[in-house]
Amino acid sequence: GDSVTQTEGPVTVSESESLIINCTYSATSIAYPNLFWYVRYPGEGLQLLLKVITAGQKGSSRGFEATYNKETTSFHLQKASVQESDSAVYYCALGARLSGSFNKLTFGAGTRLAVCP
Amino acid sequence: DMKVTQMPRYLIKRMGENVLLECGQDMSHETMYWYRQDPGLGLQLIYISYDVDSNSEGDIPKGYRVSRKKREHFSLILDSAKTNQTSVYFCASRSGDSDYTFGSGTRLLVI
Numbered sequence: 001g002d003s004v005t006q007t008e009g010p011v012t013v014s015e016s017e018s019l020i021i022n023c024t025y026s027a028t029s030i031a032y033p034n035l036f037w038y039v040r041y042p043g044e045g046l047q048l049l050l051k052v053i054t055a056g057q058k059g060s061s062r063g064f065e066a067t068y069n070k071e072t073t074s075f076h077l078q079k080a081s082v083q084e085s086d087s088a089v090y091y092c093a094l095g096a097r098l099s100g101s102f103n104k105l106t107f108g109a110g111t112r113l114a115v116c117p
Numbered sequence: 118d119m120k121v122t123q124m125p126r127y128l129i130k131r132m133g134e135n136v137l138l139e140c141g142q143d144m145s146h147e148t149m150y151w152y153r154q155d156p157g158l159g160l161q162l163i164y165i166s167y168d169v170d171s172n173s174e175g176d177i178p179k180g181y182r183v184s185r186k187k188r189e190h191f192s193l194i195l196d197s198a199k200t201n202q203t204s205v206y207f208c209a210s211r212s213g214d215s216d217y218t219f220g221s222g223t224r225l226l227v228i
Contacts, residue, residue, distance in 0.1 A: 001176075004159060038219075045121065045219035046160075046207065091159065104175075105217065107152075107159030 002027050006092045006108035014116050015084055021077040021111045023066075023092035034095040035068050035075040036105070041088045049077075049090070087115045119144045123208050123220035130227050136195035138223050140208030146218070148211050149191040151175075151183065153204040154222075160207060166191050198227045 006023040013019055027033045034053045038046040050059035055070040064079045075092060092108040124139045140149065147168045152160040152175075162175030166185040180202060184192045191210075195202055208220040 043221065045221045046209075046217075047219070048216050051216075093159075103211075103214070104162060104165075105160075107154075107161075109157050109159050110154075 002029055002033070002094055002096060002106040004092050004094055004106055004108035006090075007111045009089075009110070009112035010114055011111055012114045012116060013082055016081045019077075019079045019082045019086075019113070021090055021092075021113070023075045023077065023108060025073050025075065025092070025094050027073075027094055027096065030096040032070065035066070036093040036095060037064070037066055037075070037077050038091040038093060038107075039088045040091070040110075046091065082113075082115045084115045084117050087113055089113070119218065121208055121210055121218050121220035123206075123223050125223060126221065128223060128225045130198050130225065132200055132227055133197050136198045136202075136225065136227075138193040138195075138206055138208075138225070140191045140193070140220060141189055142191075142210040142218065143189065144210065144212065144218065145188060146210035146212040146215075147188065149185065150209040150217075151181070151191070151193045152207045152209065153177070154207065155204050163193065163206075198225075200227050203227045 003026045007021045036051045037049040039049045040046045050061040052059040052068040058067040066077045089110045089112045091110045093105045121142045149166045151163040154160045164183045166172045182194045206223045209217045211217045
């Protein structure tokens with residue numbers, strides 16, 4: 001089946017430092033899945049951070065970016081300068097159609113990020 | 118305000134008791150999902166509901182059942198809860214190919 005592997009947390013960085021959270025995927029149900037990064041802040045539900053549906057393209061949001069690399073089956077999340085408010089759990093996910101128009105998300109285990117002031 | 122609401126937020130049950138987790142959405146999304154997340158694992162799909170009374174098993178349906186009698190409500194039922202069902206449960210909804218909207222989760226402890 002499909003699977004997603006991401007950097008094991010917790011990851012601790014200082015404010016204004018750069019960040020990379022690695023994500024690699026294996027998609028057996030579909031050749032080119034959609035790829036997502038979700039974020040969960042304390043006490044809240046998962047929120048979509050960014051998504052890329054076309055291989056080779058880059059997605060960006062709130063200073064984060066990720067590039068869909070089909071050669072290396074990777075979708076690493078990067079940010080040049082993190083802020084304390086970025087402290088959260090980040091999930092990489094791939095989306096594939098089950099049948100017809102119905103979709104399923106396969107998630108990585110999540111990476112807890114702590115940004116120190 | 119478009120959102121998915123899960124109740125309760127925290128729940129403690131004894132082994133063998135029945136558990137009802139509720140999920141509601143105010144967006145009239147036809148598709149709803151139940152996931153669980155355990156430490157070190159990604160969210161795992163328990164059930165999908167395509168619309169009222171149209172449900173399908175996900176990857177880990179054993180020990181669970183669902184009910185969807187109204188489009189805006191999707192319930193997860195554990196008949197005779199087990200300690201290995203201790204987890205955080207997330208509900209989500211979407212319409213067509215729209216982005217998913219997730220609830221804040223229910224943290225269930227079975228003792």
